[in-house]
Amino acid sequence: MTKIKGENMESLDLTDADAYKLISIFKKTISKNKYVLTEGSKGKIKISGLLDGTERQFVLYYMYAIDNIHLNFSDASTRYTLVRINLDSSFHKNSDGKVYGHRVEIFSEEEYRAKNDTFTHYKAYPLPHNSFKDCDDFFTALQQMFDYTNVKNHSSISFIEDNILSI
Template sequence: MESLDLTDADAHKLISILKKTVSKNKYVLTEGSKGRIKITGKLDGIEHQFVLYYMYAIDNIHLNFADSSTGYTLVRINLDSSFHNNSDGKVRGHRVELFSETEFKAKHDTFTHYKAYPLPHNSFKDCDDFFTTLQQIFDYTNVKNHKSISFIENNILSI
C-alpha cells in the first residue's frame, strides 16, 4: 500500500503553523481568475511554506490551502455543482475537504488524501460568495492580519 508523507497529526501541526501566518501581497481577482498565494507560517521558531490556490468564476469557486513541501491539501472549499467521491459515497455540491489519513487508507487509490463534507460543516457555512468563503478559511485556520492579502477587482478594494 502506498503511504502518505503526512499523518493527521502532521496536518494538524501544519494548520497550527497557518494559524500564525501573515502575508503582505496584493492580488487582482476577476472572473476566471486562478492563481496561488505563497504563505509563510512560523511555529516555535520554525518556518514552513504553504500555498493557497484559488479559482474564481461564477458558480465555480475553489480555495485550497496546501502544504508546499508535500503538495497535500489541508483544507479545501469547493463552491460548485460537481461532486467528490469519498470512500463511503459521493458528496455533491458545495463542500469542504479536509486532510484525512483514514480516507487515504480507505480509498486505497494512492492519491486521495482528504475527505469531503457537505456544507455547512463544523464552522463552515454554505454560501456563494468568494470573500465570505475566504474569510471562513482564514477563520478556520486562525490566520491573523489577513487584511494584508488584498484582492482587487476593477480597482476597488474588495477586502
C-alpha cells in the same frame, strides 16, 4: 513528520495529527499583493507559519468562476491539501459515497487508506460543516478559510473586484 504505510500503497508523509498541527499554527501572508478578481481568475497566495521554531510554508490556491469557486490550502513541503473549499455544483467521491455541491475537503489518513488510490488524501463534507458555513461568496469563503487555518495577518493582500457576478 510520521509516515504511514498501507498495503500496496505509497507512504503518506503526514498523519492527521500532523495536519491538524499545521492547520492550527498561527500564520501570516508573506507577500504584499493586490489581486484582480474576474471571471476565470486563478492564483496563489504564499503563507508562512512557525512550527516548533521552524518556518513552514503554505500556499492558498484560489480559482473564481461563476458557480465554480475553489480555495485550496496546501502544505508547500508535502504539497498535500490540508483544507479545500469547493463552491460548485460538482461532486467529490469519498470512499463511502459521493458528496454533491458545496463542500469542504479536509486532510484524512483514514480516507487515504480507504480509497487506496495513492493520491486522495482528504475527505469531503457537505456545507455547512464544523465552522464552515454554506455560502455563494468568494470573500466569505476566503475569510472562513483564513479563520479555520489561523491566517491572522492577511492585511498585506487584497482583492479588487472587476465585473464579478454572484453564483
